Amino acid sequence: MAMKMSDRKKKILQIVVDEYINTAVPVSSKSIAEKHLTDVSSATVRNELAALEELGYLTQFHTSGGRVPSPQAYRFYIEELMQKGNLSEKDLDYIEQAFRDKTGDVEHLIKNVSKVISELTDYTSVAIGPRGDEEHIRSLAMLPCGEGKALLVIVTGTRILRDSFIDVPETMGDDELTNASHVIGKLFEGKTLSQVKDVEEEVLSEFGQYRQVMSEVIEALKSYTRPRDEDIVLTGAEKIFNHPEYEDIENVKNFLTVISSKDKIAEIIGDEDDEIQINVKIGSSGDADVPEDCSVVTATYSAGGKNLGTYGVIGPIRMDYTKVITVLENVGKALEGIVSSKNKDKKDNNQDE
Amino acid sequence: MAMKMSDRKKKILQIVVDEYINTAVPVSSKSIAEKHLTDVSSATVRNELAALEELGYLTQFHTSGGRVPSPQAYRFYIEELMQKGNLSEKDLDYIEQAFRDKTGDVEHLIKNVSKVISELTDYTSVAIGPRGDEEHIRSLAMLPCGEGKALLVIVTGTRILRDSFIDVPETMGDDELTNASHVIGKLFEGKTLSQVKDVEEEVLSEFGQYRQVMSEVIEALKSYTRPRDEDIVLTGAEKIFNHPEYEDIENVKNFLTVISSKDKIAEIIGDEDDEIQINVKIGSSGDADVPEDCSVVTATYSAGGKNLGTYGVIGPIRMDYTKVITVLENVGKALEGIVSSKNKDKKDNNQDE
C-alpha cells in the first residue's frame, strides 16, 4: 500500500486515461508498449499496471480485458496529469460568433452560453443563472391585475430579477396602486435583495398607509432566495447518445431521471465553493448528489466582482476533461469581455456603487 | 378489398387492440378464443384475423408471432370501438387535491395541469399555454433599466402576457419614462394583442412626443405572436421508461431528440383544429410532425369563450387511449370549474366585454 508513484507510473497512468477517454476501450499493456513506451516491453508495462491496480487507480472488468481508470484515477489525472488543450480556429470563431450579438438581458445570455458549451463539447450542458441576491434593484413596480391582485416586478439593468403575484386590498384602485408602486419603488431602488431584511422593520413602521401592501412586497422579496426554475437551463440532453456508455438503457434512464428535475440539477451544480473557478465532481465520490457514473464539470464566472452564474457539462465519467475545461475557460473569457464592456457603460448610471 | 366489417370482426379487432394495449404482447388467435370468444374456436378467429390483416388493420412481425394493430386500427379503435372509462376514486381525489389551491397565475396553472396529466396517465405530458392574442391587456408598463433600455411588461389579470427589453432614447430620464409608461399604458389597456395593429397608424401619428418609444412598443407587441418558450411545458420525460417500447435505445433517442426542442413540441401540439376538443395524432400518418411510432393526444380547453391552452400526452402508439382521454376529460372539467368561478369575479372588473 505504501508505494511511491514513480514517474513512469504517472506516465503510464496518463497514457491509460488519455487512451481510454479517446477510445472508450479498455487499454492493454501491449498497446501501451507499442504505441507510447517503445523502450520497454509489454511485460514491464504489465507489472506497472498491476501495481497501479494495487494502488487503486485502475480496475479491470475481467481478467483478460485490459484496464480502465477508476474514479480516483480521473481525479489524479485532472489534478496533476492533464495537459492543457487549445481550441481549434473553428471553435474559437464559433464562440466569437455566438457572443457577437450582445443583446441585453441575462435570460438570453444564459441560454446562449449553455448552447455554446453543449455544442462545442458535445455533452449535455447545465447552467444556472447568477444569484440575484447581490444585484442592485433598478426598478420595482406593481401592476394592477384586478381582483385585489397585483403583479410585482423587480428588474435590474439586464434582467427580470423576479416577478410574482401579490394580494392587495380590494379597495385599492388602479391609480392608488400605481401611486403606492412609485413610493415603494423609490424606497427599494438601488438596494439588493439581501439588503431588504435590513430595512424591513424600519420601513414597515414608517409606511402606515400602505402597510399591508408593503408587508406583501417584503414577504415576496424575502422569498426570492432560491433560484427560479427559469434560471436553470439544460441544453443538449440528446447529446448523451453520442457517447457509448449511454447505449445501456439503464444509464440513460438514470441520467434522464436526474436531469428531468430542475431541483436536482440545482443541487448538483449549486453548492459551488466560490474560491474555485473550475470544479470537477465525479460520481460515486463524496459528492453524493452527482449521479453514479457521471461527472460534472462546472465553472463559476464572475467579472468585476459580479457573479455571472455557473455553467458546465454533465456526462459520463469518461469525459474529455481537457476539451471541456478548455471550452469553459474560453467561454469565460468571452463572457468577461462582454460584461466588462457593459459594466463600463453602467458605471455612469448606477447611483450607488 | 371491398370487404365489409362484420360485427364480429369489429369485436375481434377491439379485443386485439385492448389486449395489445394492456400487455404489449402480440395477440394470438388462441388467446382470443379462450379468453374472449369462448363460443368459437381459434381456427375461426384465425380466419377473421387473416381477413382483418387483409383489410390493413393488423400486421404481424413474423409468421408465428401473433398480430399487432396497425396505426389504421388504432384510428378505427378510437373512432368507433373504444369504451368510455372511469377514473378511480383515488385519481379523482388526486385531481381535486391538485386544483384545490387556486393560486392566481397562468404559469403555475400550466405546470400544474401538465404534472397532473403526467402522473395520472404515466406518460410524458406536453402542454402549451393559452394563446395570449385575445386576452385583454390589464396593464402595460415600462420600467427603466438605464443605458437607454427599458423593460416592457404586459399583464392580464392572471399572467404576464409578455415581457421584453426595448430601447428608449438615452436622453429620457427615469421620471419621463415613467410618465410615458402611463400615457402609453392607458392607451392599450383593455385592448388585445391582435387589436394592436388596428390602432397602430392612428396612435403613431398622434403621439409625436413619444413617437420613438411608441414605435418600439408597437414593434414589441407585434412580435408577440409566437408562444414563448416558457409557455411550453414538458413534464415526466422519464415516464417513457415505464413502457416497454422504450427499451430500444433508438426509440428513446428519437423521442428525446424531439422533446428536447420546444419548437418541435410547439409544432406537434400547436396546430389544433379549434372545432375538435380532443385530438389524436398517430405517428406515420398525415401528421408529418409527429414522430414515427409516437402518438399524441391533446385536448384544447376553453371556458367562457376563453382559450385555456392545449394539454396532452406524448407516448408510444400503443397507448392507453381510454385512460388518457378519460384523464384529459376530467382535468378539463376541473379546469372549467376553476375558471368559471374566477370569470365571475372578473366580469366586474373588465372594462370592455
Added chain:
DNA sequence: GTTAGCACTCTCTTTATCCAAGTGCTAAAA
C-alpha cells in the same frame, strides 16, 4: 360457416466450440 388437425415457419434459448485478447507468473537475461 365452422372446426380439428397438422405441417410449416420463425424466434428464443441453450449448449458446445473456437478464437482472440490480455493477463499473471516463472525463469532467464541484463
Added chain:
DNA sequence: TTTTAGCACTTGGATAAAGAGAGTGCTAAC
C-alpha cells in the same frame, strides 16, 4: 534489482447446431 521472453490460463464474443415453444395457414371433414 530490473527487465524480459515465454507460456499457461481466463474470459468474452462470435458462430453454429439443436431443441422447444408459439402461432399461423391450409386442407379436409363437420
